[in-house]
Every structure is written in C-alpha cells, then in structure tokens.
Amino acid sequence: MVESKHQWKAWLYLAPAIILLLVFTVWPIINTVAMAFQNGYNALAAKRGASFDIGIQNFIDVLGYGSFLKNLLNTMLLCVATVPLSTMLALLIAVALNSIKPMQKFLQTIFFLPYVTNSIAIGMVFAAMFNIIGLRGGGSMADTWGIVNNFLMLLGFEPINWINQGSDYWANIVVMVVYIVWNALPFKILILLGGLQSINKQYYDAARVDGTARRRVLTRITVPLLSPMLAYVIITGFIGGFKEYSSIVGIFGETMGPPAAAGRLNTMVGFIYDSLATSSQGKASAAALILFGIILVVTMINLQVSKKRVHY
Amino acid sequence: MKVVLQNLTKIFPSRDKKAGGEVVAVNDFTFEIPDGKLIGLLGPSGCGKSTTLYMISGLQKPTSGKIFFGEDDVTTLATESRGIGLVFQNYALYPHMTVKQNILFPLENLKGKDKLTKTEMQERALEVAKLVQIDELMDRKPSELSGGQQQRVAIARALVKMPRVLLLDEPLSNLDARLRLQTREEIRRIQKETGITTIFVTHDQEEAMSISDMIVVMKLGVLQQIGKPQDVYDDPVNLFVAKFLGTPPINVLEGRIANGKICVGDAAIGEAAGVEDQDIYIGIRPEGFELDANGALECKLSNVEVMGRDVSIVSTHEASLNPVIRSIIDADNKIDLSAETVRFNIKPHKLFVFNKETEKRIYW
Structure with missing residues (x-):
C-alpha cells in the first residue's frame, strides 16, 4: 500500500509539532x-524526596477555602455579565459595519485595533480613565480625575470612586465589565463580520420582496443564518471568561483589587497562580482541574443549547 | 395586471474603474405585457433579461424610463409595495425555516389592514401549498427537498401574498432535464389557475417557446422582437432571432439576390421579386427542405439520422455558415444513402433573407 509505505514520512513531518505538544501540553x-491527587503535594518537598498520599485532600482543601468560592463567584459574575453583552454589541456593530459602504475597511481596522494591543497596556489606560486622584469632592486635585468622572460631572452627575481606595465592589465590577467587553469586541466582530459576508445576499433580496421589517430581518434571517458563528463566539467567550485574569491585573495590578481590598476581584486563574506562588502545586492543580470541569460543563450546556438553535 | 415598460434603461458603471466607461445592460425598452399572460424574457447571457426582471421587481432601480403596473406608475415604488412575487434562480429559501415557515414568512410581514389572523395565514399557506402540490412536505427543511420541490416551495412563497405580478428568474435552470419538462408544465398550469401575469427569464428558447403566451427576445440589452412564440419563430425580424429560436437551429447560407432571385452560388433557390440585388444571408429552417431529384440546392450528403417519425439529413454546402446543413424531412421519403449528393427544393415560407450588413430581414 502506498499509504503505509510513506507513513514514516508523515510522522517525520508531524514530529516537530507532536514533540512540542507532548512536552509542553500533554505532559503538563x-x-x-x-x-492534584497527591494530598498536599509540594514541588520543593517532592524534590527533597518527600512522598505524598494519594487522595482527594487537595480538592477538599480548595473547595473549603472561602477565597476559592469568592474567586469562583467573581469569575462567573464576569462571565455572565460580559459574554452576552459583548456578543450582542459585536453583533450590532458587525451588522452596522456590514451595511455601510464608505470607509468600511478603515472602520474595520479601527474596530480590530484593540485585538492587537497589549491587554495590560489597555488596562492601564482604562485605569487612568476611571481613576480618581485625591479625595472625593475636594481639593485642587479634583481636576486630575479620570475622563469618565470628568464626563459624568459635565453631565451634572456626582463623580464615582470607580477603582481607588474605598471604592465599592460593584463599581469595580462595572469597570471590569466595560473593560472586558471592550477588549472582547474585536475578535467577535471579526468572526461575525466574516459570517455576515458569507450569507447569500439573495436571502435579503427575498426578504425585501416579502416586505420584511428591518428588525425582523435581523432576528428572523440574519441571526439564524449567523448562528454557527454566534455559537462559536459565545462558547469561546465563556472559555475566555473563565480564564479571566490579566484584565484584572491590567486595571488593579497584582493586588487584584483596590488598595485595602486586595484580592477582592481575584479570579479562578488568579487563585491558581496564588497557589503556585505559595508552592502549593497540589492545590493549584486541583483548582485547575475544577476549572477545567466547570468549563467542560458550561461548554457542553452551550453545545446542547446551540443544537436546538444553530441551524444546519 | 398588465405591465408596461416605457423607455426602460439600466446603465451599470464599468467594474474596472480605471478603464471607465459603462455597461448598458438594458437599452431603451418599451413594451407592454398584457394582463394574465405568461411571458418569457429570452436571450443569451448578458442580454439584460434578468436586469429587466429585477427592475420590474424593484430590487434594481432603472437609470431612466418608467414601469407601470396597470395604470399605476411603480417606477419609484419600493419592492415590497409593488405587490410582486419573485422566485429567485437558486430559490433563496430560508434554510433555517421549514417549508411552512418559509411560506408563512411573507404573510407574517403584512401590516395594518392587510394583517391576517393566524388561522387565515394557515389557510392561505395550505391553499397555496396544495396549488403547487407540496402540502405533504410542510414540515421539512429546504435541505431535505429535491430541486424540483424547492422550486415549488419558492413559487408557493411568491404566490402566497397573492401578488399582482409573478416574476421568475431562470426558474428551470437548476433542474435536471426530466424535471425541467415537468416543472415547466407545472408553471404553465399554476399560471393558468391563478391567472396572475407572470414574467420569467430564460436563456433556453425551447423552454420559452413551449409555455409562453408571448416571448420577448433580447440581445446585448436591446429588444429584438416580441410576439407569440410561433409568430416569432415563423417570422423573425433579424438573423439573431432566427438563429436563436428553433432546435435544431436554422441553417444559414451566404448568398445574394440577383434579378429578383435568391441565389446560393449559381443555384436560384427562391424568388424575391422586386428586391434590389445585394449580398445576403439566407436562413432555412430544418423543416423547410423538400427532397427533389431536380431540386435547386445541391448539397454533399454526409449522414442520415433516423428519428422514427422524421429523418434528419446531414449534408454540407460550401456557402453554409454552420458546419453542416441539417434538414428534417418525413420518414416516408426514400433516401439513397450511397449517393454523393442530395438535392432539395426550399419551402418559401421557411426561407428568410437577411441583409448581409445589417442582418435585418428583407421582406418583399
């Protein structure tokens, strides 16, 4: 057989990728x-020859930590708030971009820019935008407040302490949601715009002949025909959302929260990193597996739902 | 509803911007489509027939000229207000909806006084589904249907609003040969039953001839001839129309008119009394030949194809523009297959004479 004769060649060509995957993905x-299943596993101790009992103590420990549950809640809250919002916004922007003719390429580039910008850098810009320096409501420092508060005051609202010391948890969450949504838009717009451009124009001609109202065209034709892309964007959005970490670092720094409330906005991934930093590799692994399990379940639910909603 | 096109013109800007220029897709069309008839817009690709259809539908705006439905000027009217049904070439059925949802979709869009109740919609959908005989398939998705069934669904969707005018863009081009025959009869039947003025586009002359009440022959954006299919076939106004209609196609020979006679080489094959001497093209329909041992036109016999009822004689002549001259004669005629040549007389009413320069028909 020709195939088996040349099989070694195929393996040869695949070897670089396979070796890298084995070393850096499969083995880890x-x-x-x-x-995860060695109770209290600690890499330093393991190096010195310590041995650990096999068991699920790491999982029990992790789930017992109040901080873990809080981090899980933070993560889920951000997911639930940002994924639907960013998907809907991306859909509207993509539809709008698709329907305008002049400067379309230019606008596409603008909307894609955040994707190629460092997220920590963006985070710092956002932090500056939401910043307050000095005390609330007083002093000569007031005019160095971030652009958001300046804008609020221009509209006659009271400035809000978004991210600084003494800020409210929900104010922090609002800032995070705005930042994460904004950061998530370009990729989603790109995918959805690609999907829109591959929809046969004749469906829209047919809809026009049938006198379909614009909103109905969107809900009854565009969205269903775009459903495979929407499902993809939502699923990858949730997966990305559960791995949220660097965005929080970008705005709050490694303290994962405003001063005097450090760790308040920590996420699952943050928890894993913290565990690693304290040389509790066993707990970090257990937390990683729990996160994996959650993502798996959420993705399966997503797929199940989309089976009914995604057409063809 | 009669449809009137008045000086209708559509000019597209050239695709190549640097080269400039423009494409005149439809050039100054004026014709009237009578009420309740089935009309075929016929021509080779690029002749502007689809553009004409889309201008009637309102999906494309004419560059100049007017369109009337009955007495109403609909030129600037939006597509949805024209009361048309349009069947797209590849049907454009919404793939995510069932047949029933597809048919109901236009009805659900109706607003104001036209709005129907749920039951009325269901009744209308079922009625039209029965008309096109797809009432068994209502819960299927388009992808689960054959091409012919999809075509019917598309027609049902176009008809369910009870349009004033039904437009079909190449309705048969996506179907296989057998289905095509069946579907064209079906279109004829549906049109007769509903009595809706129906305009369809095709490049297949046989298709257009077989079911149309009237055909409109077009070439490169210019209207060539309008008439009943048989009339256009029997009386083409120019060489293009003569060549475009008929299978097998018309035989064209170079010749000239001399002393009121139609001559191919030295042979006078017909009379053209009172016509000036000039170079001409001669068109002879395949059925215009009569075998005659003393016939005026002598051709080299190359082949005889027996088709049962008829016999097709394939011969050659140096004046012929086609590689062969194809003549169809009654099978009762005996043909000597061993003979080198075959001689014909030409039936005068199957012979058309065209000016060589203008390719326009010469009458006498």
Whole structure:
C-alpha cells in the first residue's frame, strides 16, 4: 500500500509539532492530574524526596477555602455579565459595519485595533480613565480625575470612586465589565463580520420582496443564518471568561483589587497562580482541574443549547 | 395586471474603474405585457433579461424610463409595495425555516389592514401549498427537498401574498432535464389557475417557446422582437432571432439576390421579386427542405439520422455558415444513402433573407 509505505514520512513531518505538544501540553496535563491527587503535594518537598498520599485532600482543601468560592463567584459574575453583552454589541456593530459602504475597511481596522494591543497596556489606560486622584469632592486635585468622572460631572452627575481606595465592589465590577467587553469586541466582530459576508445576499433580496421589517430581518434571517458563528463566539467567550485574569491585573495590578481590598476581584486563574506562588502545586492543580470541569460543563450546556438553535 | 415598460434603461458603471466607461445592460425598452399572460424574457447571457426582471421587481432601480403596473406608475415604488412575487434562480429559501415557515414568512410581514389572523395565514399557506402540490412536505427543511420541490416551495412563497405580478428568474435552470419538462408544465398550469401575469427569464428558447403566451427576445440589452412564440419563430425580424429560436437551429447560407432571385452560388433557390440585388444571408429552417431529384440546392450528403417519425439529413454546402446543413424531412421519403449528393427544393415560407450588413430581414 502506498499509504503505509510513506507513513514514516508523515510522522517525520508531524514530529516537530507532536514533540512540542507532548512536552509542553500533554505532559503538563498528565502531571497536573498526578499532582492534584497527591494530598498536599509540594514541588520543593517532592524534590527533597518527600512522598505524598494519594487522595482527594487537595480538592477538599480548595473547595473549603472561602477565597476559592469568592474567586469562583467573581469569575462567573464576569462571565455572565460580559459574554452576552459583548456578543450582542459585536453583533450590532458587525451588522452596522456590514451595511455601510464608505470607509468600511478603515472602520474595520479601527474596530480590530484593540485585538492587537497589549491587554495590560489597555488596562492601564482604562485605569487612568476611571481613576480618581485625591479625595472625593475636594481639593485642587479634583481636576486630575479620570475622563469618565470628568464626563459624568459635565453631565451634572456626582463623580464615582470607580477603582481607588474605598471604592465599592460593584463599581469595580462595572469597570471590569466595560473593560472586558471592550477588549472582547474585536475578535467577535471579526468572526461575525466574516459570517455576515458569507450569507447569500439573495436571502435579503427575498426578504425585501416579502416586505420584511428591518428588525425582523435581523432576528428572523440574519441571526439564524449567523448562528454557527454566534455559537462559536459565545462558547469561546465563556472559555475566555473563565480564564479571566490579566484584565484584572491590567486595571488593579497584582493586588487584584483596590488598595485595602486586595484580592477582592481575584479570579479562578488568579487563585491558581496564588497557589503556585505559595508552592502549593497540589492545590493549584486541583483548582485547575475544577476549572477545567466547570468549563467542560458550561461548554457542553452551550453545545446542547446551540443544537436546538444553530441551524444546519 | 398588465405591465408596461416605457423607455426602460439600466446603465451599470464599468467594474474596472480605471478603464471607465459603462455597461448598458438594458437599452431603451418599451413594451407592454398584457394582463394574465405568461411571458418569457429570452436571450443569451448578458442580454439584460434578468436586469429587466429585477427592475420590474424593484430590487434594481432603472437609470431612466418608467414601469407601470396597470395604470399605476411603480417606477419609484419600493419592492415590497409593488405587490410582486419573485422566485429567485437558486430559490433563496430560508434554510433555517421549514417549508411552512418559509411560506408563512411573507404573510407574517403584512401590516395594518392587510394583517391576517393566524388561522387565515394557515389557510392561505395550505391553499397555496396544495396549488403547487407540496402540502405533504410542510414540515421539512429546504435541505431535505429535491430541486424540483424547492422550486415549488419558492413559487408557493411568491404566490402566497397573492401578488399582482409573478416574476421568475431562470426558474428551470437548476433542474435536471426530466424535471425541467415537468416543472415547466407545472408553471404553465399554476399560471393558468391563478391567472396572475407572470414574467420569467430564460436563456433556453425551447423552454420559452413551449409555455409562453408571448416571448420577448433580447440581445446585448436591446429588444429584438416580441410576439407569440410561433409568430416569432415563423417570422423573425433579424438573423439573431432566427438563429436563436428553433432546435435544431436554422441553417444559414451566404448568398445574394440577383434579378429578383435568391441565389446560393449559381443555384436560384427562391424568388424575391422586386428586391434590389445585394449580398445576403439566407436562413432555412430544418423543416423547410423538400427532397427533389431536380431540386435547386445541391448539397454533399454526409449522414442520415433516423428519428422514427422524421429523418434528419446531414449534408454540407460550401456557402453554409454552420458546419453542416441539417434538414428534417418525413420518414416516408426514400433516401439513397450511397449517393454523393442530395438535392432539395426550399419551402418559401421557411426561407428568410437577411441583409448581409445589417442582418435585418428583407421582406418583399
């Protein structure tokens, strides 16, 4: 057979990718599972020859931490708030971009720019925008407040302490949602715009002949025909949302919260990193597996839902 | 509803911007489509027939000229207000909706006084589904249907609003040969039953001839001839129309008129009394040949194809523009297959004479 004769060649060509995947992906996954099920696993101790009992103590410990549950809640809150919002906004922007003719390419580029910009840098810009320096309501420092508060005051509202010391948890969440949504838009717009441009124009001609109102065209024709892309964008959005970390660092720094409330906005991934930093690799692995399990379940639910909604 | 096109013109800017220029897709069309008839817009690709259809539908705006439905000027009227049904070439059925949802969709869009109740909509949908015989398929998705069934759904969707005018863009081009025959009869039947003025576009002359009440022959954006299919076939105004209609196609020979006679080489094959001497093209329909041992036109016999009822004689002649001359004669005629040549007389009413320069028909 020709195929088997040349099979070694195929393996040869695949080898670089396979070796890299084995070393940097498969082996760490196996290792993670192994560490997670060794009670109290600690890499330093392991190096010195310590051995650990096999068990699920790491999982019990992790789930027992109040901080873990809080981080899980933070993560879920951000997911639930940002994914639908960014998907809907991306859909509207993509539809709008698709329908305008002049400067379309230019506007597409503008909307895509955040995607190629460092998220920490964007975070710092957002932090500056929402910043307050000095005390609320007083002093000569007031005019160095961030652009958001300046704008609020221009409209006659009271400025809000968004992210600084003494700020409210929900104010922090609002800032995070705005930032994450904004950051998530370009990729979603790109995918949805691609999807829109591949929809046969004749469906829209047919809709026009049938006298379909614009809103109905969107809900009854565009969205269903775009459903495979929408499902993709939502699923990857949730996966990305559960891995949220750097955006919080971008705005609040490694303290994961405003001064005097450090760790208040920590996420699942943040928890894992913290565990690693304290040399509790066993707990970090257990937390990673829990996160994996949650993402798996959410994705399966997503797929199940989309089976009914995604056409063809 | 009669449809009147008045000096209708559509000019597209050239695609190549640097080269400039423009494409005149439809050039100064004026014709009237009588009420309740089935009309075929016929021509080779690029002749502007689809553009004409889309201008009637309102999906494209004419560059100049007017369109009337009955007495109403609809030129600037939006597509949805024209009361048309349009069947797209590849049907454009919404793939995510069932057949029933597809048919109901136009009805659900109706607003104001036209608004129907749920039951009325269901009744209308079922009625039209029965008309096109797809009432068994209402819960299927378009992807689960054959091409012919999809076509019917598309027609049902176009008809359900009870349009004043039904437009079909190449309705048969996506169907296989057998289905095509069946579907064209079907279109004829549906049109007769509903009595809706129906305009369809096709490049297939046989299709247009077989079901149309009237055909409109077009070429490169210019209207060539309008008439009943048989009239246009029997009386083409120019060489293009003569060549475009008929299978097998018309035989064209170079010749000239001399002393009131139509001559191919030295052979006088017909009379053209009172016509000036000039170079001409001669068109002879395949059925215009009569075998005659003393016939005026002598051709080299190359082949005889027996088709049962008829016999097709394939011969050659140096004046012929087509590679062969194809003549169809009654199978009762005996043909000597061993003979080198075959001689014909030409039936005068199957012979058309065209000016060589203008390719326009010469009458006498």
